Amino acid sequence: MKWIQIKDVDDYALSRTETPNFKLNEFYNASTPNQEFSYPRPLIYAVQIFRDWICDAVFITSTYREFSVGAHKERLAIDFVSSQSFTTKFHNSVMNWILKEESSLIYKLRESGITGFGLEPFCIHLDCGDYGFDKRIHHQDSFGTYTAFEWNGVDVNRSI
Ligand SMILES: [Zn+2]
Numbered sequence: 250m251k252w253i254q255i256k257d258v259d260d261y262a263l264s265r266t267e268t269p270n271f272k273l274n275e276f277y278n279a280s281t282p283n284q285e286f287s288y289p290r291p292l293i294y295a296v297q298i299f300r301d302w303i304c305d306a307v308f309i310t311s312t313y314r315e316f317s318v319g320a321h322k323e324r325l326a327i328d329f330v331s332s333q334s335f336t337t338k339f340h341n342s343v344m345n346w347i348l349k350e351e352s353s354l355i356y357k358l359r360e361s362g363i364t365g366f367g368l369e370p371f372c373i374h375l376d377c378g379d380y381g382f383d384k385r386i387h388h389q390d391s392f393g394t395y396t397a398f399e400w401n402g403v404d405v406n407r408s409i
Contacts, residue, residue: 250362250377252287255259268297270307279309286313287366292327292379298361302354303335310372315376318367322405326376335372338396343397347388347409350384359392366397368409 257277260405275286292312300307311321311328317358320326330336339354343366346355358366358375389393397409 251290253254253290254285255288256285264314270297270300271309276312276327279312286324288312289362289377292325292375294359294361295334295363295375296327296329298357299329299331299339299354299375302357303313303331303338305331305335307331318325318377323378326365326367326374328367328369328372328374330372336371343368344409346390347397358364359390360397364393364395366395368397368399369403370400 253273255276257274259272259274263378264324268292271293277285296307296309307329309329311388313332314321314325316322316388321328342352342355346352346359355366362377363375365374365376365378367376388394389395399407
């Protein structure tokens, strides 16, 4: 997996053809710690894939969280928000994918290296964690193992 150095610079440090809608500091500002960090390229592509799918604004709300647990602490996750209707469409696309129905969005996300799909009421969580050791329910597709879960509002992710 290729890693990108995330900095607080107001510039397109990434290729405009690969991530035309996001600047490097959008990933930096979404994080709590005031420091540079390396971040997986698949997550940067993933948010662009989603943005291309909806043809509308996407706001990154969380990337690396130093004092968190799980994928955000490991720098392997991203949270973002879009409109409620697109959030619902995303949820439906994940559920359909689990049921082996086609979804161009989920196909592209899986192809890019996304392995975790978090369905939360008002945001979308994607990650590229290694779920080979995770106890949650796994699903299989042509790209390998992935997982989907939803936040229950307390302290536990419920597998889907
Ligand atoms: Zn998250």
